[in-house]
Amino acid sequence: MSGEGARGGAGAIPPSTSAEEALERAEEAPAKESSPLAGLGGNSRLKALVPTLYIVFLMLPIYWLINMSFKHNNEIVSTFTLFPENPTLDNYRVIFGDPSWYGGYIDSLIYVVINTLVSLSVALPAAYAFSRYRFLGDKHMFFWLLTNRMAPPAVFALPFFQLYSAFGLIDTHVAVALAHCLFNVPLAVWILEGFMSGVPREIDETAFVDGYSFPRFFVKIFIPLIASGIGVAAFFCFMFSWVELLIARTLTVTDAKPISAVMTRTNSATGLDWGVLAAAGVLTIIPGALVIYFVRNYIAKGFALGRV
């Protein structure tokens, strides 16, 4: 009872799926349980406990800050309650009413946006070059870019101050935006290059054969393909620029002072107004929370950074 005699098999073979499709199907084969340790025994209740406890740990200080932001300063220092006894919006009113307070947020947002735009616009062509071509000194250049990420901001605090003073750029948004580029551009190039390398060269070549000029090809064809990469890079640029304090404070005095610097200012002679401080803090968390919410679907994929 052998398997020969199948005359039908001598000719063309029905198209078989590519390896990638096979892989996709293999990955989509439903797991019995939903954790990486699926089906290997172990208590899944216990497993769910770990991230839960961790998240509780993360949320506790934030909850406490929010709690405090709704209390008057005297209530804070005199009593200790888990929820405000006399909840008040006064702290928030102070911030929204005082230009030196809310100006800080606006200033921060301005230079963060400028930085993200600048970083992305210079990083895109550079990443394209690294991804598509070899050229003199390319490996060294790439490595040099990455080492800038390893530079301690503290080392650059004073030199930046002197440099930007020389150009009369102290206390401008542009100064902070440019200064942050030192750290953000290498990261953006690295991330974008990874995503770009995932797009086959054939697509570029086909476009050129079809008569696309380079700018048109780049904008209409290439950029949509790496859209998630641009999102990830923008996310990281925003993340770093928004949170960094030292350089931002060093380079600004009043006009472009970031909110983080404004907050440290409340350490005044009249003592700390904890309530206002807390409210200011809460307000700085909100942009971050919004950004995460909007990119939440890309977070897990994005951290894979295309090449990791």
Add this chain to the structure above:
Amino acid sequence: MARITLDALAHSYSPNPTGPADYALKQIDYAWEDGGAYALLGPSGCGKTTLLNIISGLLSPSSGRILFDERDVTGLSPERRNIAQVFQFPVIYDTMTVAENLAFPLLNRGVERAEVDKRVSEMLETLDLTTQARRRARGLNADEKQKISLGRGLVRYDVNAILFDEPLTVIDPHMKWQLRTKLKELHEQFAHTMIYVTHDQTEALTFADKVVVMYEGEVVQIGTPEQLFDEPEHTFVGYFIGSPGMNILPGRIEGSTVTVAGRQIDLGRDYPAVEEPIEIGIRPEFVAVREAREAGTSGVPMSVRTVEDIGRYKIVRGEIEGGRLDAVIDESDSVPTSAAAVFDPARINVYRDSHLLRARG
């Protein structure tokens, strides 16, 4: 070695299945004989991987039972069922050498080191991997890695059955044949029950003694390759097996005469009475293309669209009244200008509602 019995087995991925459409696997009752080489053949999404995973224990069926010999193993996890599975892409432990990879399943089961070494070196020889024993498994190429995956299954003593889930998917075409031959050798040597899932009919028909053809979650036919070729029990089997597949044409049947494309053909066998339209199936190998005048009344006028020269034979693709028709002719034959197709009556199958209608008596 074990006899694997499927008892009213069915599976639905949704928690509350309402109708047949919700079932990825419709009810199956079948027994796989001990030591047989089986292929599960069908297009993507037909349920063959689901069935395989149920047999191996990676998936729990939503209804029905599965028995190894007489033991109900439906609730048992894979490691207790004594099966081995080879996946679509090689699954190896990157950090280990080839030899360590093969030793892994044995060490996990507490086998003594001396015995492990002996088994591993035997397996290395069987798989022609002795020279690679000390190499990091990660550095090998795809077919060697698949052999390691296979070896991890064979190296165990207690294996009831080996299940293959499209194992040649990532193998280079010229290595596929080698690996297939190796699998056949191993089957003859070790006599394990082997179940091989594939959508490639060549793999299925050359590997298996019996082929299980599946379509949309149902088993449509189980038979030897010859049976599948000569008497497909479902029009899908006819279409799927063979290259090109079987021609399916509408017609009517009365007694022993079938009416197709306006011609009446006497089949020489008596069929039960059927009023509704039926379909006939005839393989291109049994359709001759003659000159219209020469064929006379037995020939059906055919307009030829293309002729593909495969080498040892030619495929004539054309149309007759009632639909498309493919015919296989010898490489030396030429296609006449006014062509007619002549069917071999002995090779015509009749299908009612896609299922084979058998002659009476």
Add this chain to the structure above:
Amino acid sequence: MDKPFDNRAWFFVLPVFVLVAISAIIPLMTVVNYSFQDTFGNNVFFWAGFEWYADVLASDRFRSALLRNLLFSAIILLIEIPLGIAIALCMPRKGVWVSVCLVLMALPLLIPWNVVGTIWQVFGRSDIGLLGRSLEFVGIDFNYGQSAIQSWIIVVMMDVWHWTSLVVLLCYSGLVAIPEAYYQAARIDGASRWKVFLHIQLPKMQRVLLIAVLLRFMDSFMIYTEPFVLTGGGPGTTTTFLSIDLVKMAIGQFDLGPAAAMSIIYFLIILLLSWVFYTVMTNFGVNAADRPEADR
């Protein structure tokens, strides 16, 4: 992908090069310049050779700050990496909870660093803080402004709170990329959960782990804002890390020479240690430089 050689690609790289060069090379040149010079005031400088370098390397202040940084980074890595891996392992892979978990975990990463310091200040104080008060309630006298050990504890806790999520997210993305078939094969091979971790999950996470370790090491070694806001470097100099010391010297005291020398030394130490980490991690175990396609 076979990349053609074309020097015209430099035009694409030029903007980046110019921007980063101005931002990096000019300031660094300034720093190097200062590090080799001394001044008596009035902007008159004279060559001082390696004097500042020798001074800095010999000074107790520098050495203790360096030790503090090394100790701090070691503690951070020892806590955050295993913790991050453990949490990533326990996270669900599919379902609605995935998004919820990821969003909540990512939140601390996007809080301005001084606010992180403020949050923990407000959280840890024994008069107004939840943590501080709770510890007092249990009988522990918690005043991190006055106890060296306690200040370290709270600074470490703050960093763990702040950055562990980065490790979690990186490891999670690595884990999620592992095809189901590996787990299935391991079950059939009878592997225990520990062996699955050791032989499948850990090797597949090698690349992301490398990034996580490098990032956490570099950032913890450079840390400035958070401890500065929380403890101001105190009590005394207990939590005065290299950055804090450096900024005090450069901007506070305007001691350009020593500050510059210290900056260079600081930067070189980071480069050296990062290179060590990178080399050790890529050569130990599976070679992380392989592309993933190699093992399919």
